[in-house]
Amino acid sequence: MKIMSNEMLVAAYRDAKSKGQDADWIRMLQSEVQKRGLNLPKG
Template identity: 60%
Template sequence: MKIMSNEQLVVSYRDALKSGSEKEWIQILKMEIKKRGLKPIKAK
């Protein structure tokens, strides 16, 4: 799934979490984020 840039991937994941309706999509995005070594949560 190298269709999205890293930024697009993280934004999509955050949007999916906010909506909370598509559990399968959230899991797919989460796996891809882990595979790329990204951190989807904003640092405070």
């Protein structure tokens, strides 16, 4: 899933987490963030 830029990926993760969206979607985004070696926002 290299469609999103790193910034877009982290923003999508943060948005999904804050809105309490589907847990599978959040897990998928989180695993992609970790694969790319990015830091997730705390919270």
